[in-house]
Amino acid sequence: MYIREIRLHNFRNYVDERISFSDKVNIILGNNGQGKTNLLEGIYLDAFGRSFKKVKDRDLIRFGEEFCRVEITGEDRYGEEEKTEIVIDRSGKKGIKVKGVKIRKTSEMMDRMFITVFSPEDLKIVKDEPERRRRFLDRELCQIRKGYMSNLNDYRRALKQKNAALKEESFPESLLDIWDRELALYGSRIIKKRKEYIERINVISGEIHRDISGGKENLTISYEPSIDCTDEEEYYDEICSCRADDMRNRSTGKGPHRDDIRIEADGIDMRKFGSQGQQRTAALSLKLSEIKITEEEKGEKPVLLLDDVLSELDTDRQNFLLQKLGDNQMFITDTDIMAGVARNLPEGKIIRISDGKVDVEI
Secondary structure, three states: OEEEEEEEEEEOOEEEEEEEOOOOEEEEEOOOOOOHHHHHHHHHHHHHOOOOOOOOHHHHEOOOOOEEEEEEEEEOOOOOEEEEEEEEEOOOOEEEEEOOEEEOOHHHHOOOOOEEEEOHHHHHOOOOOHHHHHHHHHHHHHHHOOOHHHHHHHHHHHHHHHHHHHOOOOOOHHHHHHHHHHHHHHHHHHHHHHHHHHHHHHHHHHHHHHHHOOOOOOEEEEEEOOOOOOOHHHHHHHHHHOHHHHHHHOOOOOOHHHOEEEEEEOOEEHHHHOOHHHHHHHHHHHHHHHHHHHHHHHOOOOEEEEEOOHHHOOHHHHHHHHHHHOOOOEEEEEOOOOHHHHHOOOOEEEEEEEOOEEEEEO
16 A cells, blocks of 8 residues: 555644655655654554554644544555544544544554654664564564454553552452463463564564675574463463562563563674664664565555654665665655765655645655
């Protein structure tokens, strides 16, 4: 699927703006704070039902307004028009329509349009905290694995309830058994899907990394689960063995919420000992492998949102990235576009944004 048009009403700093797009590359230019990233946020909302930033839904509403609306018109793989509308009010209540039909859960939006976001924050995926690497895993698996988002949401709900009880001065210990049963059910499923995904990403990212580094480095990616169980009963036994520690620490110490990804180049841990250049090359390999897996799984190319990422890469990495992604519909934000970069881009459209308004389209 590709996106033909978006309408943003009371969304972030947009009052009411309608913007049309190229099915190739769309360069979104403007000074900082003018609404470039907000535009990408609106596109992402259409695929996931939420922002790619860690914000509450009501924060997407323009200041002083009661609701926001995002409408997207696209074209699916069969050439048929598809329209999506998302409305969010101040209470955080969300209304979603796909092709004019209301849907109840954001998980029902999956398997329509596939999106990959690439931002300067993604270049820190190797050196930053484990949470960022878990988020990288979960965001992709929610798109390509049916039921993963539901299992993840149920796991988080049970974890939140258990941790809230652990912080109380007193509570029936039998309640922990109920939540541990749920954590074992959903946690074992999450770990299984993560392991399978990491095995694939290890092979693909290794090939890409050798291309970027000119064959100088061998990248390996492995999963580091805190509970290494894909069987529900084994997981339950493991988490029960940690119950005394959980009660003492007043928090659940093991599970998918504590897992990490190990990233090595020629046996060296890139998280701790990689140079900035090595870490960025490894991050680029991970993101490009994510895109390739989506294409292989779903039979179509994902829409790419490149949010101010080109300016963070040197010329060689810029050119490598654009060469690999030339066939995808792309949305690239930047304050300006360098002539050398522009020459490597396929034909498309330049859109200038100023204070939440389309200043000029080329």
